[in-house]
Amino acid sequence: MKLRTIFRFELAYQARRVSTWLVFAILATVAFVFVSESFLSDALYAEFFLNSPFVIASATVFGSLLWLVLGAATAGEIAARDVETGMHPLTYTSPVSEAEHLGGRFLAALLLNLLILLAIPLGVLLAVYGSADPELVGPFRPAAYLTAFGFFALPNAFVGTSVQFAWAALGRRALASYVGSVLLISWRMGASRP
Amino acid sequence: MELQIRNVSKSYSNGVQALKDVSLTIPAGMYGLLGPNGAGKSTLMRILATLQEPDSGTIRLGDLDVVRQKDEVRKTLGYLPQEFGVYPKASAEELLDYFAILKGIPEKKARKEVVEALFRQTNLWEVRKQKLGGYSGGMRQRFGVAVALLGSPRLLIVDEPTAGLDPAERVRFLNLLSELGENSAVILSTHIVEDVSELCTRMAIIDRGEILLEAEPLGAIEEMRGRIWRSVIEKSALAEVEREHAVISTKMLAGRTLVHVFGEASPGPGFERAEPDLEDVYFSTMAGHIGRRSAQLEGVAS
Amino acid sequence: MYYLGRRDVAALLDVFGHLYMTSDVVLGWSPIEKGTRLIELEGGLLQSRLVWLGVALAALAFTYTRFGFEHLAASAWWSRLARFGKHGGDAHAPTPSGSDIASTAPISVPDVRQAFGFASCARQTLAIAWDSFRSIAKSRGGLVVLAGIAAIAVIVLPQNFENMGTPLLPRTEYVLTFLTASVTQPFTQWVITPLFIVLYAGELVWREREAGLGEITGAAPVPDWVRFLGKFLGLSLILAVWMALLMAVGMAVQVRMGYYKFEIGLYLKVLFGLQLPEYLLFAVLALVVQGTVNQKYLGHLLALLAYVVIAFAPWLGIDHDLLVYGSAPRWTYSDMRGFGASLGPWTWFMLYWGAWALLLAVVATVLWMRGLEGSPRVRLQLARLRLTRPTAVAAATAAGLVLALGGFVFYNTNVLNEYVTPFERAERQAEYERRFGRYANVPQPRIAGTRLHMEIHPRRREVEVRGSHHLVNRTPVPIDTIHLATAPGVQTGAIAFDRPATRVVADQELGHATYALRQPLQPGESLRLSFAIHLKPSGFRNSGVGRSVTAASSFFTHDFLPQIGYDPRRELFKPSERRAHGLSPRRLFPSLAEVKAGGDVTGEAGEDFTGSERIAVETVIGTDGDQTAVAPGLLRRTWIRGGRRYFHYATDSPIGNEYRFFSARYAVHEERWTPRSGSGQAVTIQVYHHPRHAANLGRILRSVRASLEHNSREFGPYPHSFIRLVENPGSGMGAHADAATVDYTEGFSRYNPADDPTGLDMPFAVIAHEMAHQWGGAYALAEGAPLLSESFAWYAAMGVVEETYGRAHLERLRRFFRQPSPIPPIRQSVPLLRAMDPYAAYRKGPAAFFALREYMGAERVNVAFRRLREKQRAGAQAVTSLDLYRELQAVTPDSLRYLLHDLLAANTFWQLKTERASAQQTAAGAWQVTLRLRARKVTVDPAGVETEVPMNEWVPIGVFAPSGPGREYGGTLYLRPHRIRTGQQTIVVTVPRKPADAGIDPYLLLIDLERFDNVEEVEIEE
Structure with missing residues (x-):
């Protein structure tokens, strides 16, 4: 099936890029620092376990905000590479429907971004079991990680990738995706502040 | 001003050796650099245009060291790369004016004169207000020529300039170049033999990074006199002829095949003496009958 | 602040769940919830996820419909987004006819001289700058x-x-x-x-x-x-x-x-x-x-x-x-x-x-x-080539500047001033506790009076102080060692006692000094401690410069004066920090039980009941000739010497050991208030404000007068002969009360209440709140303390607002209190008597007092406060929330004891809901209203465990006529308590006119977090 071929090709192509792995590494580091420095507790009186659902969810939300900016080029590149490299006369004339062309690419971008976002729980786990005072670590609850990923990382990746993909595919510039991200961020920071 | 290239070598990180110990002397006037695709022409041109670094060797332009004194070289340089783009949303006039400033023509009036003259010469005057994004390939190429000619360069490097031009444009462009060749060094790289034969006072043939022949076109053709034989044969006979003779080129001619063979004496019946042209020089050189490759082959043989 | 004032809209627009985490969870969850509770996909979070899922799908659908496999000429890169219906790339421009190609007209390349001097470089720079600007400006991003x-x-x-x-x-x-x-x-x-x-x-x-x-x-x-x-x-x-x-x-x-x-x-x-x-x-x-x-x-x-x-x-x-x-x-x-x-x-x-x-x-x-x-x-090779002489010179110059300027900055931040990292600062606090914590409970004399001579030099940002504390041994034992807590960051010198003493410890870094008295200070005996202080900025710090003294205005607290004894406020309190610095956890506030055993006390308006910290302060304060300086107490005298203005202030009655100093180009408004009854002390009201910040002056004065009137009638006489309001410089909007002084930050003058009758006069209410602190008295700084200070102050302010503006205005204030912003409700908590959180202090506490007032009358509740205050003034022991509870119990009729308990001694929430309200006209022309209600009452513990409490109590039932614009309800047709039990029930009442709204507890007296379901529109049945 063509969609699957496109999907696999994109995934493999992006996996070879340094930037992809760099974003992964940055996110893991940030999650690690976020949890081990536990900066949030500064604003609070009391303590909580480092691996409480609250901390994990906070790290996930924060990490996905960062991903939105740092990882914007991934979806953008996938959406606009054909045009940017001048390949489009070849790909556009191949017997692939627009749905397959866009669908395969979008799914690849989404999956790749989700894989990149896995860096966050990885960073959290490293912080919790790597460097923290065991006294601060509560019992391991898979649900805490799953809910954080499912309720925040997953929808955020979907929303972010969709917007980035749309901007880049329609703007036919990879970094147009970044403009989409920045506008979303500014929306978050400006239009609806707490 | 004379350009001296001495023992220049260049290899890429993927292992391809683009230039092998190239030495050339290029005087003022038109100089043709002839070679097939991938011969190393563009590499040499880019090195001359200060955009790439040789691994070894020296290049001097008059008193200037091209490798080390890039800024000085650039002041006398006009360069038309093999491939280039434009800002699609800028008009030709805006962009040429912009480049005129970059080329060191700060004064507005002078710039205006130059820009106008160049537009007229490249026959773009009528369309100078158009956005470059709407230019055809040939127009874009002529625009590139105009940019390269800005500031009356004393060293003009044009890499495959005739590629996108239609025959009329090509003629006009080559005329322009030969005008310039009267007081500048113009280096023209091409894989089209006619470009060189029509214009260049000197030429070099390059293949796989090596200079195979450095000569004056007319002299080289003269030397070939009596060594080129032609025959028109059936296509089916080609294989046999190739096996028995030093075939340097084949060409389709009204459904049959025209063969040129190199030989000090007549290769036999059916062959007639051909009036040599630069193409024969080129193919003989490439085939190793003359030039450096022949010397190498002899060296191996002995 | 929420989207166009709509928090629910803001929640819907929450793209990444960031708002949910930073607002709902960080602010709304209790520490215990933060430790254990799982995030659930519900409510606002679920809605926002769905909304954005929809947005994402729409974006994808849009992309799919707009995307076309078309060859794009090098055209504008955003135009796809904007271009509806207009397909296709730019058409190629027509090629000019090449008719003249063959004409090999003579060609002349104009020989223009190139120039590569400075002018040319400048022109090139500008050309590139302009091209760069235009390319960015014109791009669709x-x-x-x-x-x-x-x-x-x-x-x-x-x-x-x-x-x-x-x-x-x-x-x-x-x-x-x-x-x-x-x-x-x-x-x-x-x-x-x-x-x-x-x-x-x-x-x-x-x-x-x-x-x-x-x-x-x-x-x-x-x-x-x-x-x-x-x-x-x-x-x-x-x-x-x-x-x-x-x-x-x-x-x-x-x-x-x-x-x-x-x-x-x-x-x-x-x-x-x-x-x-x-x-x-x-x-x-x-x-x-x-x-x-x-x-x-x-x-x-x-x-x-x-x-x-x-x-x-x-x-x-x-x-x-x-x-x-x-x-x-x-x-x-x-x-x-x-x-x-x-x-x-x-x-x-x-x-x-x-x-x-x-x-x-x-x-x-x-x-x-x-x-x-x-x-x-x-x-790198190329770089070496490019590193020409001028480039090297530029680099060397830049590096030299980096070193020189960096050196200068470093000299300021780390040499002239001490640079302390946050960790080091915390470590110092820990070290202070480790080294001197053992003196926390040693008997020490108390400050009874302070005399200061203070010279403020605004332009030099310097303050010089010479002063002395009058110390009295109020303990039953002789004292031979005096511990001084000196302020960090301030040079405290010339410490001397009026009797022989030797310095035992002087720890400048930690701010602690110990003096041994040759002859112990006997019980009841007193001693004078003199000191000199120099506040002088030298250069600047990594954090900038101190803002307390500037050329235009100065504002600082008494904190820079040496204090007696160990200062527990310097201790680290965050458990994580304490652990990081090797200290055992410490309770944030003493429990009620600990207070009964005798602890330290203080009060917001500085009136300490024990008398141990009641002090007289006398200050001579000098400042620039064009500024007015303010210190605690009455202004006795002012004079000019050497172009500087001097002010002599002295307290008229003892105040708490907490006060502030101000100096600025103030405009001063002064007036006199006398009680409406004619009897009682007159009070001078002074407002020191920035000349351009006078917009709210009238409101402030109205609030001060109304507070004096209401509070001295209800809670006892105002203890001073004057009240002073001072504007202090800064960006905040807060207000603060000390004895006889209320100061508010500049931002307070930004309040611009709408003058329409449906508006809320918040500055009036805030000043009334701060004024009420003057009657708040002193209390133990322990669990439940906010109930005595902040909750009381808002309760009193509500009375003042009602008395001045009427009940409708008060209801607007109460409605503001019920909004989840800026202080969101906290469900899982301890009872009010022990609570410390802002929701309890500023929202639930005042609401509880108000409910008591509505159930049993203002007279009874206010008497309880008045009695507590008398107890404070006479007191031998710090009052706590338990003392208040006892006073309230004394005035509460037996039938309402349960309510008092539910409100203060338990963390109770009512869940009252009108499921349906309907009405039918009777033959007599009256209207019979039928209410189907559901009621429930629960207590919630800090871990979130809900316990249902059986309900069988009086709750108001109200029926209202159609409301007008800006009003919550129309005329009251019926408002009477009914006996309400747990569960569903039906109540039928008859009203004379056609009803519009009806429901249970319409004014939300009881603590009910579902605030929109109490009253429903009445369905009229034929």
Whole structure:
């Protein structure tokens, strides 16, 4: 099936890029620092376990905000590479429907971004079991990680990738995706502040 | 001003050796650099245009060291790369004016004169207000020529300039170049033999990074006199002829095949003496009958 | 602040769950919930997820329908988004006829002399700058987007000009706080500026190469520095335009809000003088990174990474501004203070980073990708070639400047001043506790009086103090050692006693000194301790300069004076910090049980009942001739000497050991209040305010008079002969009460309540709250203390508001209290008697007192407070919330004991709901209203465990006529308590006129978090 071929090709192509792995590494580091420095507790009186659902969810939300900016080029590149490299006369004339062309690419971008976002729980786990005072670590609850990923990382990746993909595919510039991200961020920071 | 290239070598990180110990002397006037695709022409041109670094060797332009004194070289340089783009949303006039400033023509009036003259010469005057994004390939190429000619360069490097031009444009462009060749060094790289034969006072043939022949076109053709034989044969006979003779080129001619063979004496019946042209020089050189490759082959043989 | 005032809308628009986490969870969850509770996909979170899922799907659908496999000529890159229905690329321009090709007319290349001097370079720079500017400006991610953001800002920003439900004046200084943000502050909407800088810098760096002009421009005779400078100037121009747009935004916001006093000079200074340079520094960094990295996305990513590191440097433990590119102590501006001295350090840091930027720029021009050689080895070779003499000189100059300016800054931050990292500061606190904590409970004399001679030199930002404490041994044992807590960061010297004493310990760093008295201080005996203090800034710190003393205004607390004994307030209290510094956990506040065993006490209005800390303060304070200085007590005398003004203040009755000093060019308003009854003490009211901040003066005075009237009648006489209100410089909006003094931060004068009858006079209420603290008395600083201070103060203020503006106005105030912002409800908690959180203190506590008042009458509740106050004044023991509870029990009829218990001694929530309200006209013409109700009452413990409490109690039932505009209910047709039990029940009442709304507990007396389901519209049945 063509969609699957496109999907696999994109995934493999992006996996070879340094930037992809760099974003992964940055996110893991940030999650690690976020949890081990536990900066949030500064604003609070009391303590909580480092691996409480609250901390994990906070790290996930924060990490996905960062991903939105740092990882914007991934979806953008996938959406606009054909045009940017001048390949489009070849790909556009191949017997692939627009749905397959866009669908395969979008799914690849989404999956790749989700894989990149896995860096966050990885960073959290490293912080919790790597460097923290065991006294601060509560019992391991898979649900805490799953809910954080499912309720925040997953929808955020979907929303972010969709917007980035749309901007880049329609703007036919990879970094147009970044403009989409920045506008979303500014929306978050400006239009609806707490 | 004379350009001296001495023992220049260049290899890429993927292992391809683009230039092998190239030495050339290029005087003022038109100089043709002839070679097939991938011969190393563009590499040499880019090195001359200060955009790439040789691994070894020296290049001097008059008193200037091209490798080390890039800024000085650039002041006398006009360069038309093999491939280039434009800002699609800028008009030709805006962009040429912009480049005129970059080329060191700060004064507005002078710039205006130059820009106008160049537009007229490249026959773009009528369309100078158009956005470059709407230019055809040939127009874009002529625009590139105009940019390269800005500031009356004393060293003009044009890499495959005739590629996108239609025959009329090509003629006009080559005329322009030969005008310039009267007081500048113009280096023209091409894989089209006619470009060189029509214009260049000197030429070099390059293949796989090596200079195979450095000569004056007319002299080289003269030397070939009596060594080129032609025959028109059936296509089916080609294989046999190739096996028995030093075939340097084949060409389709009204459904049959025209063969040129190199030989000090007549290769036999059916062959007639051909009036040599630069193409024969080129193919003989490439085939190793003359030039450096022949010397190498002899060296191996002995 | 929430989207256009609608928190529910804000929740829906919450893109990433960030709002949910930072607002609902961080503020709303109890610590225990934060430790254990799982995030559930429900309510606002679920809704916002669904909304954005929809947005994402719409974006994809739009992409699918708009996307076409069409050949694109090199056309505008955003036009796809905008272009509806107009398919196809740009048509090729017609080729001019080539009829004249054959004509080989003589060709002349005009021989124009090229010039490569300075003028030519300047012209090249400008050409590149202009080209760069235009390319960014005209791109669809450029000015169009920036202008769009500016337009949205004009729409959205006015929502910020509101505090506690009250509109604020959009004064320029305040508007600017919403338009500026330092590059190191990522959590504002202006985070987009650095993010756009990264984008633009990348586009400029790659402009030629992406257009395919890299080789031609690379071979053009343009010096590398010209190229860099040109691009930088182009980017700068974009940023300057952006600043101009922001300025327009600010003024448009002001115009939208009907404010026309634009301070253009201030806009220009702040946006172009302060904000722009910060962005320019970052622009250099972004250009350098992306110009050096020969891969577009990688360069983009690395530039972003640089930004992340800059923005989150404090997390990474990088604290000194000398180490974080582009950072500087933040400048501040306020009407009273101007920029103060904050510009000096900012400028020095900026110059230092400017030198770095220059150095980076030189490095970038040397490493800039030009030509086609991408390998690091060759680029380094090239760099060596490019490092010509002038370049080397520039680099050396820049490096020299970095060293010189950095050295100067370092000399200021680390040599002239001590530089202490946050960790070191915490470690000092820990060390203080470890070393001197053992003296926490040793008997010490108490301060009975303080005399000060204070010289403020505003322009030199210096304060010199000579003073003395009068110490009395109120303990039953002789004291032979005196422990002094000296203020850190202040030179305390010339410590002397009026009897022989030797210094045993003098720890400057930790601020502790110990003196052994040769002859012990016997019980009842007293002693004079004299000291000299010099507050003198030397240079500036990493945190900038202190703001307490500036040329235009000064404001500082008594904290710089030496205090007696160990100071437990310096201890670390966060459990994580205590653990990190090897201290055992400590309870944040003493429990009620501990207080009964005898603890330290204090009171917000500084009136300490035990008398141990009641002090007399006498101050001679001198300041510049054009300023007025304020110190505690009555002004006895004022004179001028040597061009300086002196003021002699002395307290008329003892005050708590907590007071403040002010000096500024004040306008002073003074008037006298006498009780309406005619009997009782007259009180002088003084307001010291910034001359231009007089808008709320009338409200403040009205509130002060009404409070004096109401509170002295209800809670007992006002204990002083004067009340002073002082405006202090700063950006906040808060107010604070000390004995006979209420001070409010400048921002308070921004309140601009609407004058319509449906508005809420918040400044009036806030001043009434602060005034009530004057009757709050002193209490043990223990669990439940906020009930005695803040909850009481709001309770009293509610009485004042009602007395002045009527019940409807009070209801508006109560409605504001029920809003989840700025203080969201906390469900899982301890009972009010022990609670410490802001929801209990400012919302639930006042509501509980008010419910008691409504159930049993203001007289009874106020008597309880009056008695508690008398007990405080006579008292031998610190009062706690338990004492109040006892007084309230004494006045509560047996039938309502349960309510008192539910409200204060248990964490109770009522769940009252009207499921259906219907009415039918009776034959007699009256209306029979049938209410189907559901009621439930639960207590919630801190872990979130709910326990149902059986309900069988009196709850008001109300029926109302149709309401008018701006009113919650129309005329009351029926309002009477009914016996309500747990579960569903039906109540039938008859009213004379046609009803519109009906329900249970219509004024929300009982604590019910579901505040919208009590009253329903009445369905009329035929």
